Amino acid sequence: MGVGTTLSGPEGVKAQSKSTIGQSELEQLGIEVLKRLSKEGIPPLPIHYEVFFEKVLEEKPAAFVKSVTEQMELEEEGLAERGVVLEKKLKQGVATTKEILQNIAYLYKALTALQETINKRSAEVSGLANPGAIANITSQLSSEVQKTVAILKNNSNQLKELYSKSLSIVKEAESETVYDSFFGIYNSRYFNMMVEREVKNLARFHYQCSVMVLCLKESVAREIGLERKIMLVNRTIAKLLLKTSRRSDVIAHLGNGIFGMLLRHTDSQNAVRTAERVSDMISSTNLFLEDKEIDLKASIGIIPLEEGRTIEEIMEAATNAMVEVESSDELSYKVGSYA
Numbered sequence: 573m574g575v576g577t578t579l580s581g582p583e584g585v586k587a588q589s590k591s592t593i594g595q596s597e598l599e600q601l602g603i604e605v606l607k608r609l610s611k612e613g614i615p616p617l618p619i620h621y622e623v624f625f626e627k628v629l630e631e632k633p634a635a636f637v638k639s640v641t642e643q644m645e646l647e648e649e650g651l652a653e654r655g656v657v658l659e660k661k662l663k664q665g666v667a668t669t670k671e672i673l674q675n676i677a678y679l680y681k682a683l684t685a686l687q688e689t690i691n692k693r694s695a696e697v698s699g700l701a702n703p704g705a706i707a708n709i710t711s712q713l714s715s716e717v718q719k720t721v722a723i724l725k726n727n728s729n730q731l732k733e734l735y736s737k738s739l740s741i742v743k744e745a746e747s748e749t750v751y752d753s754f755f756g757i758y759n760s761r762y763f764n765m766m767v768e769r770e771v772k773n774l775a776r777f778h779y780q781c782s783v784m785v786l787c788l789k790e791s792v793a794r795e796i797g798l799e800r801k802i803m804l805v806n807r808t809i810a811k812l813l814l815k816t817s818r819r820s821d822v823i824a825h826l827g828n829g830i831f832g833m834l835l836r837h838t839d840s841q842n843a844v845r846t847a848e849r850v851s852d853m854i855s856s857t858n859l860f861l862e863d864k865e866i867d868l869k870a871s872i873g874i875i876p877l878e879e880g881r882t883i884e885e886i887m888e889a890a891t892n893a894m895v896e897v898e899s900s901d902e903l904s905y906k907v908g909s910y911a
Contacts (some may be wrong), residue, residue, distance in 0.1 A: 580597075580709070580711075581605070581671065582854060587796070596884070596904070597636070598640070601625075601628065601629065601632075601640070602625075604628050605621060605624050605625050605787075606621075608627070608628055609621065609624055610623050610670070612624075617698065618819070621728070623656075624742070626817075629641075636831065649754065650904070660838050660894055668734055668738040669738065671734050672734045672735070672738065675720065675731050675734065678723075678727060678817045679723070679724060679727050681752055682720050682724065683720070683724075685720075686716060686717065689713065689716045690716075692854050694844075699906070708831075709882040710715075712787060713737055718740060718745075736900065737792060749761070750762035750765075752824070752825045753807070754803075754807065755807055755810040755811070755825045755826055756807075756810060756811070756814070757810050757814065757823045757825055757831075758822060758823065758824035758825075759824060759825060760824060760825070760826040762804045762822070763822060763824035763826060763832050764826060764883045764887075766822045766834055766885075767783060767834055767877070767883055768883050769838070770834065770836065770877060771877055771878075771880075771881055771883075771886075772877070773879075774877060774879045775879045779819045779837055780837065780876065780877070781834065781835060781836050781837065781838060781840040781877040781879060782835045782838050782839065782840055782842075782843035782874055782875065782876045782877060783832065783834055783835070783874070783875050783886055783887075783890050784835060784843060784846065784847060784850075784872060784873070784874050784890070784892060785807075785826065785830055785831065785832050785872070785873045785887070785890045785891055785893075785894050786830070786831050786833075786850070786870045786871060786872040787829050787830045787831065787870065787871055787894065788802070788805060788806060788809065788829060788830075788868070788870060789802075789871050789898065790869060790898060791871040791894055792805075792867070792868060792869050792886050793829075793868070795862065795866065796866060799908045801861055802829065803829075804861075805859060805866070805868070806825075806829050808859065809831065809854060809868070810823070810825065810831065810859070812850070812853055812857060813831060813833065813850065814853055816846075816849055816850055816853055817870040820836045820837070821834060821835055821836065822834035822836075826887075828874065830891075830894075832887075832890075833850075839876060840874060840876040840907050843874045843907070844874065844875070844905065844907065847872045847874055847904075847905035848904075848905070850870070850872065851853070851869075851872060851904040851905060854868050854869065855867070855868060855869055855870075855904075870904070871894050871895075871897040871898040871903075871904070871905075872894060872897060872904060872906070873890045873891060873892065873893030873894030873903060873905070873906060873908055874890065874899060874904035874906065874908060875889040875890040875893060875907070875909075875910075878910065881910065885910060885911075887907045888911070889909065889910050889911070892908055893906040893907065893908030894908075896908075
C-alpha cells in the first residue's frame with residue numbers, strides 16, 4: 573500500500589470561523605479517540621474508531637460538536653442525496669413494471685377468451701349443414717375477433733408507452749450509478765466526483781492528494797489482438813489495482829481501458845512509490861491466453877491535486893503524463909504538470 577503524507581498542523585491554530593474548527597482541534601479529538609481505544613484494549617480498526625469517535629465527541633462542548641457534525645454531514649450529504657435519487661428511480665421502475673405486467677395479464681385474458689370462443693364456434697359449425705346458421709356463427713366469431721383486436725391495439729399502445737417510460741427510468745438510474753459491474757470497481761462519474769470533492773477539501777484542510785491514471789501499453793494490446801481478450805486482461809489489471817490499493821483509495825475505470833486511482837493524503841513522492849509498486853505488480857503478472865504467455869506492462873501518469881483546479885485540468889494533466897510514458901520504451905510512470 574502507498575505511504576500517505578501525515579496530517580500535521582501548527583499547535584494553537586484557532587477556528588477559522590464560528591462554524592469551522594481548527595485542524596489542531598480535530599487532531600486532538602483523534603488522539604483522544606485512539607487513547608480511549610487503547611485504554612479499552614480495543615484494536616483501532618475503522619469500525620471501532622467510528623464508534624468511539626462518536627462517544628468521545630458526545631463529551632465535548634455543544635459548539636464543538638455542532639461544528640464537527642456540520643463537517644461530517646457535508647461529507648455525507650452527497651452520498652445521501654444519490655441514495656434518495658436512486659431509491660425514487662427504483663420505485664418508479666417497479667411501479668412501471670407492475671403496470672406492464674397488469675397489461676400483459678389483461679391481454680392474456682383477452683386472447684384466452686378469444687381462443688375459447690373460436691373453439692366453441694368451431695364445434696358449433698362442425699355439426700351444422702345450414703349455410704345461414706354457419707354464416708350467423710361466422711359473423712359472431714368475426715365480431716369477437718374484432719373486439720379482441722381492438723383490445724390488443726389499445727393495450728399494445730399502452731405497453732409501448734410504458735416500455736418507453738421504463739427505458740427512460742433505467743437510463744436515468746444508470747446515469748446516477750457509481751459502479752462498473754464488468755471491472756468490479758467504480759466508474760468515471762464517481763471518480764470525478766470524488767476528485768472534485770478532494771480539491772475542495774484541500775482548500776479547507778490543506779493536505780495533499782494525487783491522481784494516478786494508467787492503461788495497458790499499446791504494444792501489449794497489439795500483441796493480444798482481439799478486443800475481447802484485451803477486456804479480460806484489463807479486468808485482471810482492475811483486480812490487481814484493488815489488491816495493491818489502500819481502503820481510502822478510489823479505484824475506477826474511466827473508459828476505453830483507462831483506470832484511475834485517487835490517492836488520498838498522498839503527495840507526488842509517495843504517489844511515485846505507489847506507481848512503482850503497481851508497475852512492478854503488473855509486470856510480474858504473466859497471463860496465458862490460448863497457451864500464449866503475455867508479459868503485462870502499463871503506462872502510468874501521476875498528477876498532484878492543487879487547490880482551484882477543475883476536474884478537466886486534473887485529468888488532462890494526468891492523461892498527458894500517461895501518454896508520454898506510452899510513447900517511451902524506458903518509462904513506466906511520469907509525474908505530470910499543469911499547463
